Amino acid sequence: MSDEQMSDEPATTKGPSRRAFLRNGALAGAGLVAGGTAARAATPDPLITEVQDWASAFGDPVDAAPYGTPIRFESHVVRRNVEWLTESPVSSINFTPIHALEGTITPQGCAFERHHSGAIELSKADYRLMINGLVDQPLVFTFEDLLRFPRATTTAFLECAANGGMEWGGAQLEGCQFTQGMIHNMEYIGVPLKVLLAEAGVKPEGKWIYAEGADASSNGRSIPMEKAMDDVMVAFFANGEALRKEHGYPVRLVVPGWEGNMWVKWLRRIGVYDAAVESREETSKYTDLMPDGRARKWTWVMDAKSVITTPSPQAPIRHGKGPLVISGLAWSGNGKVTKVDVSLDGGRNWQEARITGEARSKALTRFHLDIDWDGSELFLQSRATDETGYVQPTKNALRDIRGLNNVYHNNGIQTWWVKADGEVENVEIA
Amino acid sequence: MSKSRNLLIGSALALSTLAGPAMADKLGLGRPALPEEISAWDVAVLPDGTGLRPGSGNVETGEEVFAEKCAACHGEFAEGLDSWPVLAGGEGSLTDRRPVKTIGSYWPHLSTVYDYIHRSMPFGAAQTVSVDETYAIVAFLLYSNGLVEDDFTLSNKNFTEVVLPNADGFYPDDRPESEYPKFRAEACMTNCAEGAPKVTKRAVELNVTPTDPDGKPAGTLPDIVAAAAEASAEAAATETPAEATPQAEPEPAPEAAPADQAAAPAAGPHPELIAAGEKVFKKCAACHKVGEGAKNGTGPMLNNVVGHPAGKVEGFKYSKPLLAMAEEGLVWDEAALHHLLENPKAFIKGTKMSFAGLKKEEDRAAVIAYLSTFAQ
Numbered sequence: 001m002s003d004e005q006m007s008d009e010p011a012t013t014k015g016p017s018r019r020a021f022l023r024n025g026a027l028a029g030a031g032l033v034a035g036g037t038a039a040r041a042a043t044p045d046p047l048i049t050e051v052q053d054w055a056s057a058f059g060d061p062v063d064a065a066p067y068g069t070p071i072r073f074e075s076h077v078v079r080r081n082v083e084w085l086t087e088s089p090v091s092s093i094n095f096t097p098i099h100a101l102e103g104t105i106t107p108q109g110c111a112f113e114r115h116h117s118g119a120i121e122l123s124k125a126d127y128r129l130m131i132n133g134l135v136d137q138p139l140v141f142t143f144e145d146l147l148r149f150p151r152a153t154t155t156a157f158l159e160c161a162a163n164g165g166m167e168w169g170g171a172q173l174e175g176c177q178f179t180q181g182m183i184h185n186m187e188y189i190g191v192p193l194k195v196l197l198a199e200a201g202v203k204p205e206g207k208w209i210y211a212e213g214a215d216a217s218s219n220g221r222s223i224p225m226e227k228a229m230d231d232v233m234v235a236f237f238a239n240g241e242a243l244r245k246e247h248g249y250p251v252r253l254v255v256p257g258w259e260g261n262m263w264v265k266w267l268r269r270i271g272v273y274d275a276a277v278e279s280r281e282e283t284s285k286y287t288d289l290m291p292d293g294r295a296r297k298w299t300w301v302m303d304a305k306s307v308i309t310t311p312s313p314q315a316p317i318r319h320g321k322g323p324l325v326i327s328g329l330a331w332s333g334n335g336k337v338t339k340v341d342v343s344l345d346g347g348r349n350w351q352e353a354r355i356t357g358e359a360r361s362k363a364l365t366r367f368h369l370d371i372d373w374d375g376s377e378l379f380l381q382s383r384a385t386d387e388t389g390y391v392q393p394t395k396n397a398l399r400d401i402r403g404l405n406n407v408y409h410n411n412g413i414q415t416w417w418v419k420a421d422g423e424v425e426n427v428e429i430a
Numbered sequence: 431m432s433k434s435r436n437l438l439i440g441s442a443l444a445l446s447t448l449a450g451p452a453m454a455d456k457l458g459l460g461r462p463a464l465p466e467e468i469s470a471w472d473v474a475v476l477p478d479g480t481g482l483r484p485g486s487g488n489v490e491t492g493e494e495v496f497a498e499k500c501a502a503c504h505g506e507f508a509e510g511l512d513s514w515p516v517l518a519g520g521e522g523s524l525t526d527r528r529p530v531k532t533i534g535s536y537w538p539h540l541s542t543v544y545d546y547i548h549r550s551m552p553f554g555a556a557q558t559v560s561v562d563e564t565y566a567i568v569a570f571l572l573y574s575n576g577l578v579e580d581d582f583t584l585s586n587k588n589f590t591e592v593v594l595p596n597a598d599g600f601y602p603d604d605r606p607e608s609e610y611p612k613f614r615a616e617a618c619m620t621n622c623a624e625g626a627p628k629v630t631k632r633a634v635e636l637n638v639t640p641t642d643p644d645g646k647p648a649g650t651l652p653d654i655v656a657a658a659a660e661a662s663a664e665a666a667a668t669e670t671p672a673e674a675t676p677q678a679e680p681e682p683a684p685e686a687a688p689a690d691q692a693a694a695p696a697a698g699p700h701p702e703l704i705a706a707g708e709k710v711f712k713k714c715a716a717c718h719k720v721g722e723g724a725k726n727g728t729g730p731m732l733n734n735v736v737g738h739p740a741g742k743v744e745g746f747k748y749s750k751p752l753l754a755m756a757e758e759g760l761v762w763d764e765a766a767l768h769h770l771l772e773n774p775k776a777f778i779k780g781t782k783m784s785f786a787g788l789k790k791e792e793d794r795a796a797v798i799a800y801l802s803t804f805a806q
Contacts, residue, residue, distance in 0.1 A: 080648050082640055087503075087513045088716045091553070097649055117556065118713075121786070130463050130471055138463035145459045170631040174639040174647040199456050210474055216556035218549050220474065269471050277474050278539050280546040284531065287600060293524035295536075297600040303609075313633075314650045341617065346627030350619045379627045389614040401609060405529050417629060426633035 069109070076100065079110050082178060085166070090118035091217070093160065095181030098307075098329060099314040104185050104357065104364040105155075108244040111184035114160055114260065116217030119246040122266050127250050129196075129234070133210075133272035136201030143250055146236065149191040149199075154233055154256060155363045157331045159183040159302045161259035161286050164410035167395070171415075171426045175314035179414065179426060180307040183331075185364035188254050190235030193228050196270070206272040210279070211253050214268035221262040222276035223255065227300075231256050231362075234267060257333030257362035258300040259408070261286055291403030304392050305411035306330035306340055306367070306384035317422030321375035326353070330365045332386035339385040340367040346379030346415060346429045347394070353382070361387075378418035379429055395428065475545040479590040482544070486585030487566025489573040495563045496570050498747070499552045502727025503716065508532075508574040518574040521595065534575030538600050540592045543568050552728050554717045555782065699799030707800025710793045714785070720804045729783060735762050736802040751780040767798050 070077065081094035096112040113119065124143040132138035160182035166172045173179050209228045212220035223232065233254040236243060243249040248265025255262045261281055276282065288296040308328040311317050317324060330337040336359045341350040353367040384392045395412030417425040475481040497506060503514035510516035520530025533543055548564040550556050559567065569584040572592065633639065640648040717729035724731035730743035741748050741756030755778060760766060770777045771794040773787040788794045
């Protein structure tokens with residue numbers, strides 16, 4: 001390229017040095033695996049001893065990507081769906097690549113999507129929010145109106161009630177992206193819903209709100225007034241930028257700690273009623289069938305849960321024995337995660353992991369455990385405890401209570417079988 | 431109890447601090463909602479009948495409307511085609527290993543049926559079912575579930591008299607009583623179970639996980655070391671003439687489109703394009719069927735469409751604007767299909783086709799290629 005031509009270095013030395021580096025680089029890498037911790041370079045690493053292209057010529061100019069996407073080496077870090085799960089991709093779900101992410105904030109671009117009639121394109125100019133029903137004054141807000149209310153911020157996880165649902169009958173999918181990836185965690189900016197409700201004036205008989213979206217499904221959900229007046233937010237920014245289309249641009253509801261289906265996207269109406277609407281999404285779906293044939297309804301809270309994200313089936317151990325970082329996520333819809341334990345032997349013995357960074361209420365919490373792996377097989381498990389004292393149960397403990405026909409709210413302990421070669425499988429154990 | 435209460439108070443305080451003192455007063459933002467606007471958007475119907483509009487429909491009409499607007503996915507008898515929802519039957523199955531959750535067996539309220547059909551159905555053409563049609567469909571669904579006779583008429587007057595069989599089948603979340611006490615015990619840290627772990631279930635045995643081309647679970651992190659070795663081998667194989675392969679200069683870059691067209695074999699679309707089209711077509715498949723025995727659904731079946739005159743699929747009720755365009759000689763050649771697929775509503779003003787369109791040219795080309803394989 002023209003950059004190369006501008007380099008002072010004679011072009012002839014470029015090729016050989018590059019080839020040599022690639023060859024030796026591979027050898028050095030192989031040595032690392034064989035030697036474990038005591039890796040020692042047999043020959044000088046040309047990545048260090050030779051001047052590389054990127055250390056000599058120019059990189060991309062500014063504006064090469066006015067809004068950047070991840071570097072091509074990270075192209076595997078994308079949302080993925082499981083096609084056989086649903087009949088149509090416009091009423092479907094995909095999964096966050098949590099096995100490839102660190103920290104707690106989920107980038108919007110790879111945060112899982114769930115649509116009931118596809119992600120719609122709704123502009124700020126065309127946006128309207130109506131509050132009506134049992135209020136003193138039914139109101140219509142434009143997007144501009146919303147921007148003039150005092151703002152608040154909250155960081156919260158959104159977990160689909162069905163996260164892990166496919167695992168209810170037994171280990172089924174290979175990888176935490178698929179088994180626990182119906183989750184994301186973002187920092188939102190918006191207006192507390194109670195501020196908007198106060199603007200309309202809720203009548204004393206108004207006990208429930210019903211939130212619905214502007215898309216064809218409208219996906220409405222009822223929320224009791226106490227929650228609506230507590231920490232629910234009408235959000236328009238996530239992770240510092242406008243909501244992405246697939247996350248409800250320009251406005252979505254944020255319902256911290258409660259199942260993702262209630263976080264209505266493309267929010268268009270808040271109705272105030274004296275009772276729950278009992279919509280399709282809160283009767284025929286998102287209800288929990290119990291062994292006696294009756295069903296729990298209004299199971300809104302997502303209970304404490306955790307999962308080890310690496311190692312995991314999509315993130316096998318490739319460096320051999322020696323220092324190993326075990327990394328994972330924990331969360332609770334009932335408050336803060338106070339403790340995460342990790343077991344290497346399938347729940348026989350546990351050790352407390354380190355909580356890395358801040359543990360926030362109803363937000364994802366990152367934990368790490370650093371071990372010296374001896375290269376033998378492991379049965380990795382993690383177990384979260386939240387500030388209410390709730391300890392994440394085993395899958396069987398949940399099945400003992402809920403039977404086999406439950407689909408939603410599977411917060412059971414996940415087991416990863418780590419083989420001696422570092423490959424990892426999703427298993428259940430006795 | 432006291433703990434969670436403190437939590438609530440704590441978070442309320444945090445929010446009010448952030449929002450500042452202005453919160454106490456109304457800001458006078460927004461404007462009053464007009465009755466017409468409320469009527470247009472507040473279509474919710476509650477179990478006690480709140481929100482029902484005046485109207486009625488009988489089983490017989492419902493059967494006709496259902497056949498036209500619903501049966502493509504739900505089946506003529508509401509039995510559900512493929513994996514689309516089953517709406518009838520399933521009584522007594524809720525304790526079975528494979529419960530069948532239908533309106534008759536599971537749904538607690540008839541209002542939910544009305545509300546959902548009226549606001550969200552048919553899939554891909556929401557809010558096109560009139561109030562009377564909705565009453566009729568609901569009446570038909572009651573009939574298909576064996577809950578009313580075939581001469582039944584449902585209206586806003588008798589609506590709340592209908593009680594679904596599973597009305598008492600639900601109770602509010604009891605986890606705080608039935609589960610939390612069990613799971614709040616001190617967690618065991620050592621010697622919590624006997625013996626070594628035994629694997630009882632392996633996900634690999636089911637083999638239902640999407641995979642990468644190498645057979646590993648889709649999205650598996652690349653092996654950095656192996657990737658370097660591979661790159662090395664590739665480099666050794668291909669780089670000998672490296673100095674002789676100059677990077678293309680930007681100026682004389684050939685136009686992409688003609689090159690693509692030249693590359694397309696005259697015999698028909700490329701198999702990869704057809705495969706891509708099959709994927710994209712899933713966006714269409716809720717309304718349009720193709721292949722052997724394809725029937726009309728919300729939209730016409732699409733066998734034998736590419737290159738043929740518009741508006742000719744037997745038994746499909748086209749919109750008037752489309753019929754007018756067909757009259758004027760509209761033929762579904764590639765150009766016309768591109769236009770339609772890019773923005774159906776712009777191409778046929780007043781079309782029943784409630785699809786936002788395929789914005790990417792390659793998606794449209796792929797779907798057209800896929801459709802062209804369904805020719806007789």
